[in-house]
Amino acid sequence: MSLTSPDAACPVGPHSARGPHMMDPELLADPFAGYGRLREQGPVVRGRFVDGTPVWFVTRYDDVRAVLRDPRFVNTPSHVPGEDGADPRDGMMELLKVPEKLRVYLLGSILDSDPPDHPRLRRLVTRAFAARRILGLRPGIERTADRLLAGLPAKELDDGTVDLLEHFAYPLSITVICELVGIPADDVEQWREWGGDLVSMRPERLQHSFPVMIEYCHELVERRRAALRDDLLSELIRVQDHDGGRLSDTELVTMVLTLVLAGHETSAHLIGNGTAALLAHPDQLALLRADPGLLPRAVHELMRWCGSVQVARLRYATEDLLLSGTPIARGDALQAVLVSANFDPRHYTDPDRLDLTRHQEGQAENHVGFGHGIHYCLGATLARQEAEVAFSRLLAHCPDLALAGDPELDRARLPGSWRLNALRLRLRP
Template structure:
């Protein structure tokens, strides 16, 4: 696994013995075991955020869900109800450490992810029409077509009989789908993938260059699209802004495009990579899926639980004094909800370490927190589930004899706190 040793964030590791830091190597290399041990230590554990500020880690399933739906915890790091100055906020300090100029802060701090009601409700309503169940269902034939085209070309990318699924399928599928939905031109999509990688790298020299370039690009895209509006999400946001600027500001429009495109492909790409690895290393479960293709929706939910790409939520903050699982949380305190430990909580699951594609009953509510819960439940969850279903079904239909190109223990993962992603997934197509 690659290291973050040259990141300024790594300098804080070990400064506070007994308080786990999200940059601790044990949590980066084995988040399942590391956060699992914290879960058994207690439902709420005092730890350290990436900037070394104190944070409460909520580790167990029931408590994670409770906090996710508790509106006394807010997402907005600048909310007046927190009772602290802007410079005391860990997210602001993190942006400073990453070298982002102050005038770019609103594009990150003001996103739909960092807003609470009523602003969150307003922004979500503006974009949710693009992600309705009906619209996503109508999109499925196009998703299948894109998947089939990418899979047919996989052999062209093979070297010595091995092809990287992350580079040539797991990323191109969701980025093509979300860019078509939003209205990002095909020629710009490779650049978006690079920008996305730079933003999650936690490397100041990459972030400080790519983020301003991305914001400038979106402004240019909006300017160009105004001259020829279409039926994509970008055009819809422009119409909303121009018809009633009070409902959507310039910064909000740019931030919405940024958030939807990045969130719409980064996590799905790694769900496909992680899920493919899980199925190939659990042939009994893959056989179940091949024998019963109708199992696929349940299988995707289990893969989201067992090897989902997102292990923590963004920070939430107590807007008043509150108690979680018997632990007093003070107004303004930061709280980190640990999805990976919740999804393996033996208090909620029988034999949680076992991958079981039949675990989640068909037609029942989600029995995991891979997409979060409550008001901030993932806006693109329906699209991500569909892309996962299509990706796994089409991949194993095209290449039924596919196998890993290296031993499982040789697969390299990117060392990013709260994220579970492969650097590459070498496969032999059979």
Template sequence: MGTPAADGTGRDPVTVNLMDPGLMADPFAGYGRLREEAPLVRGTFFGRGTPMWLATRYEDVKMVLGDHRFVNNPASVPGLDVENIRRRELGARGIPADLAEYVLESVLDADGADHIRLRRLVSRAFTARRVSELRPRVEQITEELLDRLAATAEDGVADLIEHFAYPLPITVICELVGIPEEDRPRWRAWGKALVTLENGGMGEALREMVAHIHELIDRRRAAPTGDLLTGLIRAHDEDGDRLSDTEMVTLVLTLVLAGHETTAHLIGNGTAALLAHPGQLALLRSDPALMPRAVHELMRWCGPVQATRMRYATEDLTVGGMPVRKGETVMAVLVGANHDPRAFDDPERLDITREPEAGRKETHVGFGYGLHYCLGAALARQEGEVAFEALLRRFPDLSLAVDPADLERQPMPGSWRLARLPVKL
């Protein structure tokens, strides 16, 4: 399966099935091999449909994410009717068209003026100042969760994913957006359904979430507060051109899901990595001032987001010296870039002293790059810092309850996530 090689050799390029169990089980080695095969390789979901290009090298990933000639929405490609690969895959998984719009038309998929407009509506909630003001509340939530952690243990073993890594960020983002406490367990269940590879569950969860957000909007419109949802309603009601009904629902959906899923698995992956590297753990315990750099390194070394949304070329161009034609699809593989020896010395080694000092620009691309750089990156980093500091302080004898190789991962392409994290307190 393939087309003539883009490098002009006449050979078929490598074509990888992104759903390959081996690749999902060890994406670091798998994408590492692909990275050294060629600047771009071909990839498909489930081995079907038109292949996309996969960019796996550091400089190429930054180019794809930072170059305005790549767009997130295929409808933004001028003069061509480009297939939306995500729409096709959602349809294949049984998601009806009316629900697919809430997934495909988010701020993450918008380009140009629409992207700027939507991002500005929520960006004030994620400024460095606002995030700093949230820290005492993040610390309070963290301590309360750790107070209860021992009570969840069975035979001295607790699941850190279920009882700490998820509850912390979902509580923070729900308070910020305006999701009532009694509704948050439903969002946790919906989040689980959205990452299942089984048909049916995702569509039902989406329908319930959309209905719930509409209900919340009605309730908040009748009783405004100071949360983000109230601000979005005000923007909609005072100037409908700034925010449509669908966009408001989609923003809430995107913010809540993106605002806790990624951070939960940063905490889970990071804790597992530290416990599996006693030298790095001891270094961090002895020098807590390393925490910001440690979070950056954990995001590089075992970050939960391993590939970005697809980008579409708006004109003929080259990536890594290989031609990409107008309308072709490119996916930036963050795990390949973050382990690229061209950018990082000994990239397979976990080194919590690796990142620049506080205030310097991060070198990894775990939070993306360019115009679509993660809106909540500062909040995610802060939650990671607070979570790791409190966890290590409260439980000085914390250890893995299983061998690191036996930790169960959720099979999700483009994502690195633990199903559970059993630890001895």
């Protein structure tokens, strides 16, 4: 892997100007195999983003990490020197029919920010996600998990199956993040619906729910300002009120949206995907049952093997450079492909095998499931803890848990995402 400045002798990239499209059926149906084939074509492959615009797919482990930590790649297109035209991400906003005045709430989040805004925004919420505070949430997460699991038998359908996503993974993850942020308990179910609308990428759903979501957040901020509490929203309001307006109303609302929506969707699908993987690999499930102390390592392997986020946010080159021998021009968009990096045989031995003992205790994180660099997932510690609690309590409550029926699971076909529509299980033989 190399990341250098270009010279006059740079070869022309070997791939088609059009290339693979993120909406190609093979990539949607099996991103592991599809992006794996691209990885073996080359470390950097020319293709097309969801809306058809040109993009470079960065496919290998070392190159993905290099791009994600290199300050020459930015998340906001307007930060590319000399770029003063239309935001190329507007094409996606048009496809989703997001009103222009509301696009800032999707495009201006901490996920898309660059220095100096990014470190400023991250510092505002880092304390809420500090390891000590997250560990203090564990008893409450365990109580919520136990309550939901105790109620699972009552959710069984006539055929004896229950949907673990619907009745456990989603309720657990949305409850935890809403309590942390400060969303009233009575509104949790509404947030779950809004999250489903957003990730569905269906304009007919999003164009109605998104404006309502934004209005709700502004109203909640005003209500909470009048009666501050011990939650993240109150902390953000205190910062806004006492720090010279460093945090605007739009940034505050955008932060709430990002934390709640990103926080519960990814955790819910790690629990869903991970449960399906364990049940499909009885040898690994037996290891975990025999040694619950393996859970932290197991969660890392499940995040590598079946994490729900398979690509990073688009990055844009701020100058001409070479990436593993491929010339990248200033302003080019790059898509770091996490799923192909996490299965790169140059980095992992037998990467297709699920091995809960793969990640050694005490060593640095050996995957890019949570990203890398300054945009490393802010809620990674919380997500890992939720998953540990979910799997440990699930195995304790449901010793006879099994997949129901057809081994072909009901999966959504969304670009860059690996998620189930439902996970039908049997609680007893």
